[in-house]
Amino acid sequence: xxxxxxxxxxxxxxxxxxxxxxxxxxxxxxxxxxxxxxxxxxxxxxxxxxxxxxxxxxxxxxxxxxxxxxxxxxxxxxxxxxxxxxxxxxxxxxxxxxxxxxxxxxxxxxx
Amino acid sequence: xxxxxxxxxxxxxxxxxxxxxxxxxxxxxxxxxxxxxxxxxxxxxxxxxxxxxxxxxxxxxxxxxxxxxxxxxxxxxxxxxxxxxxxxxxxxxxxxxxxxxxxxxxxxxxxxxx
Numbered sequence: 701x702x703x704x705x706x707x708x709x710x711x712x713x714x715x716x717x718x719x720x721x722x723x724x725x726x727x728x729x730x731x732x733x734x735x736x737x738x739x740x741x742x743x744x745x746x747x748x749x750x751x752x753x754x755x756x757x758x759x760x761x762x763x764x765x766x767x768x769x770x771x772x773x774x775x776x777x778x779x780x781x782x783x784x785x786x787x788x789x790x791x792x793x794x795x796x797x798x799x800x801x802x803x804x805x806x807x808x809x810x811x
Numbered sequence: 812x813x814x815x816x817x818x819x820x821x822x823x824x825x826x827x828x829x830x831x832x833x834x835x836x837x838x839x840x841x842x843x844x845x846x847x848x849x850x851x852x853x854x855x856x857x858x859x860x861x862x863x864x865x866x867x868x869x870x871x872x873x874x875x876x877x878x879x880x881x882x883x884x885x886x887x888x889x890x891x892x893x894x895x896x897x898x899x900x901x902x903x904x905x906x907x908x909x910x911x912x913x914x915x916x917x918x919x920x921x922x923x924x925x
Contacts, residue, residue, distance in 0.1 A: 742918075743917060743919055744904075749913050792914075797859070798856070798866075798867055799904070799914055801846070801854040803852075804853050
């Protein structure tokens with residue numbers, strides 16, 4: 701079964717700073733990759749996804765992620781964060797229809 | 812579509828009682844997932860169904876947990892008997908099993924076992 705690793709569980713940064721969250725997965729077959737965001741007290745919502753084509757994927761709210769197959773990675777980036785980006789971010793891998801999540805990154809943006 | 816609907820939104824119960832959580836997936840979706848979210852363990856996949864059939868229940872913590880999907884529009888997760896360590900937020904998600912499609916999550920059920 702696939703697994704997902706996310707690093708730096710807690711991230712604190714100031715508005716306008718750049719954000720990068722790492723995601724590594726283990727699965728030998730074809731995968732679909734996702735980043736979800738969970739705002740405080742809410743359910744998970746899709747930020748962006750990759751399943752084929754251009755490995756640089758652009759999502760909502762200025763987020764993007766790059767799939768590097770050789771590194772089994774799908775890192776999330778945002779050049780300039782806002783206070784409203786305070787949330788928990790989850791990387792997910794869908795292999796053989798089994799959707800597995802990482803443990804998440806708690807991101808706090810200080811105004 | 813109203814999205815994935817879970818009920819109840821909050822449940823407080825006493826240790827030893829039976830708890831049933833309910834989920835209505837998005838119409839037309841043929842995969843359904845149950846997750847548990849805690850501070851300590853993050854988001855854990857408990858079980859998932861494809862075309863109403865349980866495919867992988869390896870994440871179900873123990874025999875006290877059971878899940879059913881009697882038809883394409885309804886699933887339950889039951890805990891009997893419940894214990895304080897079962898306190899968590901339980902999410903249901905559904906998706907159409909086509910490559911590249913994402914899962915859609917319900918609002919979750921916050922379970923507190925006292």
